[in-house]
């Protein structure tokens with residue numbers, strides 16, 4: 001096991017997970033937030049593809065395994081308290097399963113009454129995530 005992993009406080013919330021925010025290394029856009037356990041982070045480091053622990057399915061999930069829209073791992077940052085991660089990555093295609101480049105594609109102003117869509121979808125989700133049946 002890589003020694004940098006030893007410093008990360010995976011046990012804080014009792015589920016062996018830390019939040020992992022993904023940022024585009026070039027544009028600095030915030031792309032998505034997922035959760036990692038040791039195994040997910042080790043796989044990320046080993047393969048160079050950002051991999052999460054998906055809580056509902058209780059399994060490892062390499063982003064892009066269906067869509068091909070992977071996140072190429074570039075580097076890792078840790079916060080002061082060592083209980084969350086910032087992953088710098090190079091996205092291949094749009095990150096969000098809605099087709100938007102980032103999962104954070106809606107914005108509300110302080111005075112606003114609704115969420116405004118601030119990016120354009122880059123693909124049609126029905127095409128990319130064809131329903132298996």
Ligand SMILES: N=c1c2ncn([C@@H]3O[C@H](COP(=O)(O)OP(=O)(O)OP(=O)(O)O)[C@@H](O)[C@H]3O)c2ncn1[C@@H]1O[C@H](COP(=O)(O)O)[C@@H](O)[C@H]1O
Nearest residue numbers: 032033034054055056063064065066067068095096097103
């Ligand atoms: N592709 C995505 C995807 N891309 C980005 N995200 C973001 O990733 C976050 C974490 O994923 P999940 O919510 O699935 O994981 P979790 O929060 O641990 O578990 P639950 O919310 O399911 O309990 C989401 O909140 C989204 O903001 C995605 N969440 C889910 N998917 C699904 O993942 C599947 C595979 O897609 P690809 O990885 O692109 O091939 C498809 O079925 C997609 O619908």
Ligand SMILES: [Mg+2]
Nearest residue numbers: 033034055056
């Ligand atoms: Mg979720």
Ligand SMILES: [Zn+2]
Nearest residue numbers: 096097098103
């Ligand atoms: Zn999304």
